[in-house]
Amino acid sequence: MRCEVVAVGTELLLGQVIDTNSAVIGERLAASGIDSYLQVKVGDNLERATAAVQRALARADAVIVCGGLGPTHDDITRSVLARVMGVALVRDEALVDVISAMFANRGRTMAANNLLQADVPEGAIVIPQTRGTAPGLICPIATAGDDGSPVTKVVYAIPGVPHEMVEMLDRAVLPDLRARQGGSVAIVSRTLRTWGETESGLAEHLAGPIADLEESGAATIAFLASGVEGIKVRVTAKADDIGAARRAVDAVADELRAELGWTVFGEDDATMESVVLDLLRAREQSLAVAESMTGGMITSRLTDVPGSSEVLRGGVVSYATEVKHRLLGVPEGPVISADTAMAMATGVRRLLDADVGLAITGVAGPARQEGEPPGTVFVGWDVAGEVRSRKLALFGDRARIRAYGTISALDVLRRALLGIDGD
């Protein structure tokens, strides 16, 4: 089955807003075993958007149109779909009630144009809204197949606001697409999150299981390089029922996890920071962080996680050398060094009265520092008085070195807490 994506919005073409929706849709279509060969961005122009949807529909079995469902006259997707279906827009009175009630509940007066969102192309099925005011649409389109026989294709319309989009995609669009794709096939995925290995290194490690799977067809494996979030290894299986699919995925994923060992830091929605916080929470240990070259990026990643305050006491950004000496008690000497990283870890642990200290010092660039090239990084940690360090050699520009230094330091701590010696 083929599904194209049309993102609607002049702001996307002008670069005022980055179109992340298509990427999210593409990732989820792939996980459902649906091919997406082309994705298009088009502006808020009725003629051009209609033509874009018609061309997509000629090539694919299904089209997801994203955006243009709001209440203003710029929001043209409902009209586009009515044109593509060759029908009129009619006002859905049930939707009028829902939208009016939503405004009343929030104690806000409703501008009349909000009721444009209750207009529906005749014959379209409404996807109820749960997060915003814009309902989605499922529009069946009768076409002729290559041999002239009747074929029903489908166009979906979903909102452009990312969190509304993804909720409606998962709740209504993907289940409908999967149902159209082939009766009762169940698809289950599990994603292993890895850090510290290259894609080719992972593939080499897993050559045996991959060869077995190619023969048995029990599941498929995909490597998703995700930059500073590491490489995801996704295992997907299809089966007649969800139990069988889950068993197939679990058998393979468990085998890969055993094979990859400490390289896997978590699964599915786990992040490096959530994993580190969970480990510390389980050990009932608190954390303090001292950062030099990352300038607060480690604590800001940790505090992205709701509930991090149970574990994280705080941090010190010791950017100036004197701050390292005076506040953290780092002895005089070169600051780009293992000794400094360890002294910072101990210093911040004591200063903030935490069980565990984590520290990073290094050269982010663009210039050398103390004769060391950009990318020279030392991570130090102090777990209840046991102090160690590790040297990293990162490459890339300042932004990349800072971002990789951040996740690498968290990974170093993760491995220390798990008692893994690493390399």
Place this chain on the structure above:
Amino acid sequence: MRCEVVAVGTELLLGQVIDTNSAVIGERLAASGIDSYLQVKVGDNLERATAAVQRALARADAVIVCGGLGPTHDDITRSVLARVMGVALVRDEALVDVISAMFANRGRTMAANNLLQADVPEGAIVIPQTRGTAPGLICPIATAGDDGSPVTKVVYAIPGVPHEMVEMLDRAVLPDLRARQGGSVAIVSRTLRTWGETESGLAEHLAGPIADLEESGAATIAFLASGVEGIKVRVTAKADDIGAARRAVDAVADELRAELGWTVFGEDDATMESVVLDLLRAREQSLAVAESMTGGMITSRLTDVPGSSEVLRGGVVSYATEVKHRLLGVPEGPVISADTAMAMATGVRRLLDADVGLAITGVAGPARQEGEPPGTVFVGWDVAGEVRSRKLALFGDRARIRAYGTISALDVLRRALLGIDGD
């Protein structure tokens, strides 16, 4: 003139990599007065990518193909362009020498497949590479216009690595496009960066100048809503020579700046953090930051700027309440308060021996804290002993409140340093 964009890469369709390149290209095309009505993502498939470029070329005067110029067999853009032009690929010996020399200079051995990057469609013009190994291409295409007369269109190929892409776009593609667009027209833009006003508020403020411009046509104004980076107000003028265009832009931009006052924090590539650092550097004052709900995001934004170490001494992430009391000397009492923000600012200024202290405390959510709803934020500052605070009411989810709190706190400090009273 119309220019479409085709981004090539299966990783873009699968959502492994977000296509930011098309957005950057779209923004720059708009700034050059070139229309971009459609942008497409297509995978690394010779047939489908060729068809996508051909369709784009049928609709537009020019097409920019982004990505697929690397050295592997997945990199199909050169072959796509040879097909579209109806010519063969030939190896360019001058390019062979350049690529070989680049590897020799870096002391790396060159795998033979790197020379695939020296293959050029016959009749294409090479854009020399300055940052990577992949040269770009300018491919003139002879077609027939609507009336059957010969028309020359053009396809550009540029690399997919963002910093290589943008360098080649600015250096070679946009000048070539502008030359094709219309002789010696010069286009100049100036962008005012604003924070603290809504788009409709800005438009209301500027209603007078905008009405004047609509009459005179001396320049155009565009509002670019850029989320946590504020709203950009871009002034663009076209003229026969660059001096006249620059004078027209300057006259308008200076007028708008005067009208908008302190809402404008900088111009063009300036960021809130670079502006704050520049202000402090000019005053020869050092900075220390204490963060609670932003957990290090303020210092990490500041340390994104190379050379920030001349100004920023460091920061304290006082996530746990006891850290606020013990380390920063905040008195007992509610921590979501103006008094705490001010005490944090003074505390961190003294602790890190800085001239200026900036502090933020508040509720990021999802839960209430001390009875206050998410979005309640207090910013405190201490400029050489003069201590003040400001309360902000932000909305949105945890990530948005943290991000907006970060830039808002920097803006509060900017205004304090400039002696602007704000609201």
